[in-house]
Amino acid sequence: MWDYTDKVRDHFLNPRNTGVIEDANAIGEVGSLACGDALKLYLKIDDEERIVDAKFQTFGCASAIASSSALTEMIKGKTVEEAMKITNKEITAYLGGLPQQKMHCSVMGQEALEAAIKNYRGEEVEEHHHEGQLICKCFGVTDELILRSIRENNLTTVEEVTHFTKAGGGCGDCLSDIQRLLDEEHGKAAACEVPEPEPRKLSNVQRMQLVVKTLEEEIRPNLQKDGGDIELVDINGTEVIVALRGMCSHCPSSQLTLKNFVEGTLREFVEADITVKEVS
Incomplete structure (x- = not known):
């Protein structure tokens, strides 16, 4: 009772x-x-x-x-x-x-x-008395009414929303939508966004292994398609020293290839602050 x-x-x-x-x-x-x-x-x-x-x-x-x-x-x-x-x-x-x-x-x-x-006042009254998207079909409750109830009554759970609006008290198909509205209203959606990744901190061995792997799997196959090639000469901290071979060695756009493609790919797959230097 x-x-x-x-x-x-x-x-x-x-x-x-x-x-x-x-x-x-x-x-x-x-x-x-x-x-x-x-x-x-x-x-x-x-x-x-x-x-x-x-x-x-x-x-x-x-x-x-x-x-x-x-x-x-x-x-x-x-x-x-x-x-x-x-x-x-x-x-x-x-x-x-x-x-x-x-x-x-x-x-x-x-x-x-x-x-x-x-x-x-002669204003039009909506069928469900609220504008917005219909969330609970059983009781005709829209997202506007749910959001308003959340804000005005400091609701934090689906159960509370049901107590105040009846939404979710029927078939239950709308329970996930009610939770979504709660999360959005309380900022949980923003909290769940993937944060900007921090710059990767690698040891010298890890960096060397990743550079070799990226050169072999991502960079060399693409250069070889056009008759070019690349050779790893040395790694000095975040500076990768390479030599362009084949068609790439005397290509007019070799510097663009070096900076835009080689350096860009290494920064993507290995480390953000890598620089590439060419030697003969």
Whole structure:
């Protein structure tokens, strides 16, 4: 059994402002019977944009009824601008808290209020009341709603996201997408990027072995295709001393071959600060 506060029990057993406002000039509807929770909020707003009456109809659990009842009490008498600042955190606080698994009920109240004010202002209300990519098909939850819930409530786990939005509480196909959104929001994607490799530190023996291997496997075969060749003369620290042979020895572009191809290949496969020197 859920651990409800006395105020939640009171608003569930004695809900305030239930029913319909026949001449409402703002109506917000969120959720669906198929999803298990649905809320329809009616507002009467006067010429000074003050909410003079608020009523609701809801289908859902005790937390959904209590959250809806609390919301109507909180917004009556407020201006539209003041009401727009109310968050699901404030609805929860007004009730003295909600079980973590029922936090989505307070979010639903916030969504219904936003939808009603959009309706009042003549703004188009999206089918799922949020722009963005649909993440949870079972409950019609988009990435925008998930990201917003993460930011406003400091959510860090998939389970918490499910408690606040219901996303992931159905078939579970969207759980990996929810984790991705959490990682992106908390910067883990950036943390997982491959860091720039540090310059390789080689011993003289390691450097010599890699130079010989690269010359034999990467450089010589390509030079030999055009009738050229190369000979390793010596290695002095990071300076590799070579002699060009065959067609390369008197080629007009031998210096380009030496610097762009030979030196470039050795820097790629052996060490970044290698230099190549030619001798006859």
